[in-house]
Amino acid sequence: MSVDRFTGGLPAGGPAPGTSFTDLLKSLDLSPEWNVGGAGGQVQAPEGTTVLALRYSEGVVMVGDRQATEGHLVAHRRIQKVFQADAFSAVAISGTAGLAIEMVRLFQTELEHYEKLEGARLSLEGKATYLARMVRAQLPMVFQGLVVVPLFAGFDESAQVGRLYTFDVVGGRYEEQDFGATGSGGRDAKSFLRGAYADGLAEPDALSVALRALISASEEDTATGGPDIQRGIFPNVVTVTSAGYREVPDEQVAAISATAMEAMR
Amino acid sequence: MSMPFYVPPEQLVKDRAEYAKKGIARGRSIVAMEYAEGVLLLAENPSRTLYKISEIYDRIAFAGVGKYNEFEALRVAGIRHADLKGYMYGRPDVAAKGLANAFSQTLGNIFTHEIKPYEVEILVAEVGINGESNRLFKVTYDGTLYDERGFCAIGGQADVLTQTLAEKYQTPGSLTDTVQMVAAAFAEVEQREIDGWEAAVLDGAGERRTFRRLSQEQIGTALAG
Numbered sequence: 390m391s392v393d394r395f396t397g398g399l400p401a402g403g404p405a406p407g408t409s410f411t412d413l414l415k416s417l418d419l420s421p422e423w424n425v426g427g428a429g430g431q432v433q434a435p436e437g438t439t440v441l442a443l444r445y446s447e448g449v450v451m452v453g454d455r456q457a458t459e460g461h462l463v464a465h466r467r468i469q470k471v472f473q474a475d476a477f478s479a480v481a482i483s484g485t486a487g488l489a490i491e492m493v494r495l496f497q498t499e500l501e502h503y504e505k506l507e508g509a510r511l512s513l514e515g516k517a518t519y520l521a522r523m524v525r526a527q528l529p530m531v532f533q534g535l536v537v538v539p540l541f542a543g544f545d546e547s548a549q550v551g552r553l554y555t556f557d558v559v560g561g562r563y564e565e566q567d568f569g570a571t572g573s574g575g576r577d578a579k580s581f582l583r584g585a586y587a588d589g590l591a592e593p594d595a596l597s598v599a600l601r602a603l604i605s606a607s608e609e610d611t612a613t614g615g616p617d618i619q620r621g622i623f624p625n626v627v628t629v630t631s632a633g634y635r636e637v638p639d640e641q642v643a644a645i646s647a648t649a650m651e652a653m654r
Numbered sequence: 655m656s657m658p659f660y661v662p663p664e665q666l667v668k669d670r671a672e673y674a675k676k677g678i679a680r681g682r683s684i685v686a687m688e689y690a691e692g693v694l695l696l697a698e699n700p701s702r703t704l705y706k707i708s709e710i711y712d713r714i715a716f717a718g719v720g721k722y723n724e725f726e727a728l729r730v731a732g733i734r735h736a737d738l739k740g741y742m743y744g745r746p747d748v749a750a751k752g753l754a755n756a757f758s759q760t761l762g763n764i765f766t767h768e769i770k771p772y773e774v775e776i777l778v779a780e781v782g783i784n785g786e787s788n789r790l791f792k793v794t795y796d797g798t799l800y801d802e803r804g805f806c807a808i809g810g811q812a813d814v815l816t817q818t819l820a821e822k823y824q825t826p827g828s829l830t831d832t833v834q835m836v837a838a839a840f841a842e843v844e845q846r847e848i849d850g851w852e853a854a855v856l857d858g859a860g861e862r863r864t865f866r867r868l869s870q871e872q873i874g875t876a877l878a879g
Contacts (some may be wrong), residue, residue, distance in 0.1 A: 399760045400732035410741070415732055419742070498741045503862075505709050505733050 421433035439574035448551035448630035453506025458615030478543025483572030574606030677773025683809030720774035750780030762797025
């Protein structure tokens with residue numbers, strides 16, 4: 390019935406879903422099934438490991454490794470954990486990969502849907518608040534061992550600065566002044582950044598520090614994958630500045646990684 | 655018990671059509687035209703905030719004339735339709751043809767079933783990628799769907815504009831030339847000072863979301879040549 394409603398004519402939308410895409414899905418009975426009931430057994434699914442972000446002179450840089458693990462096993466070597474949220478923000482994920490990637494897809498659609506309906510983008514804070522709500526909606530799954538913790542960063546178009554937010558499992562949202570990291574190697578990345586971070590880094594330095602933090606985490610945490618020179622798999626590196634979201638090309642990441650690994654030897 | 659008067663269906667449809675046409679005739683016109691790198695949409699619009707042209711999806715734009723609340727409702731429904739489809743399947747699966755069909759179904763139903771028909775005309779434009787051709791659809795108040803080539807006009811002066819443009823338009827030119835050609839046609843048809851422009855393009859060279867509004871300065875520069 391609900392499918393007919395949206396393939397035949399136009400979706401009527403039921404009780405006014407407003408500007409929210411999630412509410413639209415709900416009104417058509419098409420919501421993604423987050424809340425799985427049943428016995429409280431633990432489900433094992435691939436998990437994304439380390440992602441981190443830091444502020445620099447022009448905006449923010451965000452880095453994520455490419456590995457997903459299932460217990461002690463490598464589940465995927467080339468998974469993507471850093472995504473464009475919209476023209477001026479990026480979102481990275483850690484935790485249960487399948488749920489997290491679906492959450493990102495919904496978040497991206499949500500931001501674009503709002504922007505098109507309202508003719509203006511949500512403020513950066515508005516986007517972060519919305520993402521926090523999505524994490525909170527995920528809470529019942531946490532008790533099944535399926536945790537999703539994102540990291541959100543972007544360029545605040547009104548204040549003209551880069552800003553970044555970290556989250557916790559219950560949907561707590563915290564703005565960070567300097568850097569943030571999450572995932573299994575997040576703590577190691579943060580302890581590296583505590584020493585290496587400085588205010589107002591230039592872009593080349595910021596990229597280098599961010600990658601060194603990831604490499605350092607991969608050395609301490611077995612689940613985190615560093616740059617894989619043998620297979621040619623490199624971390625996802627993106628920047629968000631006044632010019633918008635930009636993915637740093639693999640060749641450049643490879644070059645910075647090589648220099649960083651040389652220096653850390 | 656009172657008996658309702660018998661109204662022949664021909665008369666009913668004619669009355670409704672006349673009512674809708676009268677409303678649309680008051681609306682200022684919009685033209686979509688292919689140019690070398692994409693599709694231009696140009697409208698006469700005195701307002702700087704209430705838009706008639708809008709983004710629907712990656713390669714699809716919407717324009718509506720007539721009663722604001724009615725075409726705005728259709729625009730919102732169009733965005734919902736596109737975003738739902740893109741989310742449920744994939745971004746390349748959202749196409750203008752399906753959307754134009756949905757508008758056609760909706761307007762057709764409203765025309766026959768509702769107390770009053772919508773006083774609107776809708777234009778759906780899609781820019782082709784990888785050498786595919788562009789598509790221009792026009793949906794009228796009664797749900798009739800037209801598939802146009804090269805250019806398409808909707809609104810009060812749509813017929814005259816179409817005639818004028820048919821004489822001028824040959825092959826897709828540069829964006830500046832296209833803006834000038836369409837603006838000149840507006841001036842020729844309206845025979846008065848144009849009361850503000852609204853313009854947007856679907857940029858065939860763009861990635862993912864190709865819709866881009868032209869600022870007043872950009873429109874001014876294009877008109878000045």
